[in-house]
Amino acid sequence: MRHSISLSLLLAVFWLLNSGYYTPLLLFLGAVSVALVMFISHRMDMVDHESQPLHLTLRIPGYWLWLLKAIILANVDVVYRIWRGNSSISPTRFVLKASQRTDIVKVIYANSITLTPGTVAIDLEGDTITVHALTRKAVEELKSGVMERRVNLLEL
Amino acid sequence: MEIMIDLLLNIGSGILLILGGFFCVSGGVGLLRFPDFYTRMHAAGVTDTLGAGLILVGLMLQSTHLIVLLKLILVLLFALLTGPAASHALAKAAMHGNLKPLLYRDKSTR
């Protein structure tokens, strides 16, 4: 139930933000649209703790801040290697263990790997992630488990 | 006082825009320069995350209406949410299409 409420609130805010007109007719049309989308997503059976991860709400902003820092550092490194040329890169493909218990945190981990330039999660099967990395340094950084520990904090 | 804040906002936004432009161009150069598809993907990641992010935050500092600011945040959120999904789908499709990555070890033994 609280997942439905959160999804409809989200959709309503999205409508109000994008419309910018607050006349009765348009507000009514917005309410109809929200109801329609709610009906469709219930039929698709996708209103649950995975599409609306409310249990993460309190912990996710801190993680985003940490991820932002990681993204900026990774970007600077990749840009440096772009200008240095191909001799400075050492592309590697390797398999990483995902020790997370829940699927959603596993997906957050894989997506964070993809979002930081220099590493891309190619495949996620069971509890192994196939990663392609631009440099050996990025491989070492992922294997050292700094990001994994940070992601695991979401699960506590 | 107000003029000071305006000036600071303009300078800040200018710096962010220039930096964003630089990161975008770097990503574009990497897209042409890197040796194979998988490495080029990392270059595209640079323009999609920090390049787009810096330019959009730079525009945010220049926005005069609240709704414009909120819409810029929405565009940034979309970019950050759809970016990894698209590059993951692309990498997975390439791997299932049997496109072999150029690996570091290959180069040294050749």
Add this chain to the structure above:
Amino acid sequence: MLIGVAAAILIVMMLALIRAFIGPTLYDRILAVNMFGTKTVLLIAVLGFLTARPDFLDIALAYALINFISIIGVLRFFEYNRPNFTDGNHD
């Protein structure tokens, strides 16, 4: 400043187009087109500020969604119906 950024984005779009033309694999082309699309979103947003018409942001938002859906759609298509005109080092 805005004009400079718009020029930088146009340069990146040109670089992406070159990559889309020379390939060599299908995935390089899709990657380049995806990057072209995300840069178009940025260009529309910057142009909105340049011409002082922030309503352009709605178009940018819609374009971001269309770009994402179309890339996923094209990838789905090529993952399951692989045509025989792909070049590069496929086996």
